[in-house]
Amino acid sequence: MWLRPFELLSLFVFSVILLSVTHGIAHASTVRFVDGEGEILTEVEFKLHQDIVYLPVETLKTVFDPEMKHLYHSPKKQLTLKIKGKELRLRMENKTVNIDSGKQTITLTAPPIAIQGQPMLPIHFFEKILQYLDDVEVLYNANLQRVKIMPKTSSALETSDGTREWVIIIDPGHGGEDNLGCKSHNGLLEKEIVLTVAKQIKTLSARHGFIVHLTRDQDVYKTLIQRAQTANRTQGQLFLSLHCNASFSSHHKGMRLYINNPNGQIRSKFTSMPVFGKKRLNIITQVNFLKQSKDFANILRKELNFLAQDPIVITEFPIITLADVHMPAVLLELGYLSNIDDAKQLSNPDHLAELAEAIIRAIQLYSTSVKQSSNSNGFQE
Numbered sequence: 001m002w003l004r005p006f007e008l009l010s011l012f013v014f015s016v017i018l019l020s021v022t023h024g025i026a027h028a029s030t031v032r033f034v035d036g037e038g039e040i041l042t043e044v045e046f047k048l049h050q051d052i053v054y055l056p057v058e059t060l061k062t063v064f065d066p067e068m069k070h071l072y073h074s075p076k077k078q079l080t081l082k083i084k085g086k087e088l089r090l091r092m093e094n095k096t097v098n099i100d101s102g103k104q105t106i107t108l109t110a111p112p113i114a115i116q117g118q119p120m121l122p123i124h125f126f127e128k129i130l131q132y133l134d135d136v137e138v139l140y141n142a143n144l145q146r147v148k149i150m151p152k153t154s155s156a157l158e159t160s161d162g163t164r165e166w167v168i169i170i171d172p173g174h175g176g177e178d179n180l181g182c183k184s185h186n187g188l189l190e191k192e193i194v195l196t197v198a199k200q201i202k203t204l205s206a207r208h209g210f211i212v213h214l215t216r217d218q219d220v221y222k223t224l225i226q227r228a229q230t231a232n233r234t235q236g237q238l239f240l241s242l243h244c245n246a247s248f249s250s251h252h253k254g255m256r257l258y259i260n261n262p263n264g265q266i267r268s269k270f271t272s273m274p275v276f277g278k279k280r281l282n283i284i285t286q287v288n289f290l291k292q293s294k295d296f297a298n299i300l301r302k303e304l305n306f307l308a309q310d311p312i313v314i315t316e317f318p319i320i321t322l323a324d325v326h327m328p329a330v331l332l333e334l335g336y337l338s339n340i341d342d343a344k345q346l347s348n349p350d351h352l353a354e355l356a357e358a359i360i361r362a363i364q365l366y367s368t369s370v371k372q373s374s375n376s377n378g379f380q381e
């Protein structure tokens with residue numbers, strides 16, 4: 001079909017508008033499912049109903065059980081799911097999920113509903129029900145519309161094999177009159193954010209059988225030496241220092257992970273600095289743990305990537321904060337207080353709680369991997 005120039009132009013403009021609109025909607029209205037490694041399983045379009053995210057029943061097939069079968073009786077509004085060897089009965093507009101003819105009933109926070117004659121499951125169904133059907137943990141990040149489905153991790157308590165309990169040192173940076181910490185435009189303070197997260201890690205840790213020591217548990221000033229001494233005295237298995245970033249550019253954003261490596265990125269700069277005997281010896285001691293520090297940083301990155309818009313980068317360079325610590329050690333920058341989006345997230349208590357939970361999960365996964373490798377090597381710690 002031939003079109004006159006004006007018609008061609010209007011068609012072009014219309015297509016551009018249509019494309020950008022559909023693209024915008026498609027981007028904003030999908031939930032991304034990832035596995036324990038952070039690999040994408042699928043991306044599913046969702047529908048919003050009363051601010052609740054709803055997904056098609058078929059999603060279960062792609063992300064959880066390829067053998068899943070479902071039957072929807074439209075007049076009765078009844079949905080039967082055969083999944084992981086169990087039978088689930090649901091009714092539209094009803095929050096109760098009946099498993100195996102009433103052996104178990106679970107109440108959802110939102111009911112399944114029918115949209116254009118198709119049964120749809122609320123996101124809460126995925127969060128809550130899947131763990132009853134298999135050994136999985138499900139995490140939902142409402143901010144980025146991501147769902148992570150991962151194998152359940154055994155806690156340190158469960159593996160009571162005579163090895164001593166895990167001691168973790170959490171180091172909330174700055175504090176007191178230390179004015180090196182950063183601050184957001186709306187007055188958010190680095191020293192307060194990191195202390196909040198550190199305290200939450202400590203609270204959560206008890207449930208997982210870890211002993212957590214904080215290098216400070218209030219708004220006081222501690223020197224780097226004092227922090228390292230606390231860590232070394234308690235002979236912890238892991239040291240995690242928490243900070244926030246700031247930049248002259250308001251575009252810089254996101255989390256960053258650092259490990260201490262004197263041979264890292266700025267080697268030449270470092271070796272040209274005067275190095276005194278004791279300090280040098282200490283740095284070498286921390287380097288003995290370089291491999292473990294990298295292992296932990298990698299696990300931490302996987303867990304935190306779930307909460308991050310862009311993949312987190314691990315940087316190795318000589319870090320004075322970690323240099324005197326005689327155990328695997330990682331420094332985590334939770335975000336840029338100079339960036340509006342980051343500052344907004346870091347002022348949200350839910351986000352801080354999610355960060356603490358992700359860190360605890362990483363510690364748990366790391367401790368399990370260490371125990372497994374020491375068991376397979378035939379020696380105990």
Ligand SMILES: [Zn+2]
Pocket residue numbers: 173174180181182190242243244
């Ligand atoms: Zn800092």
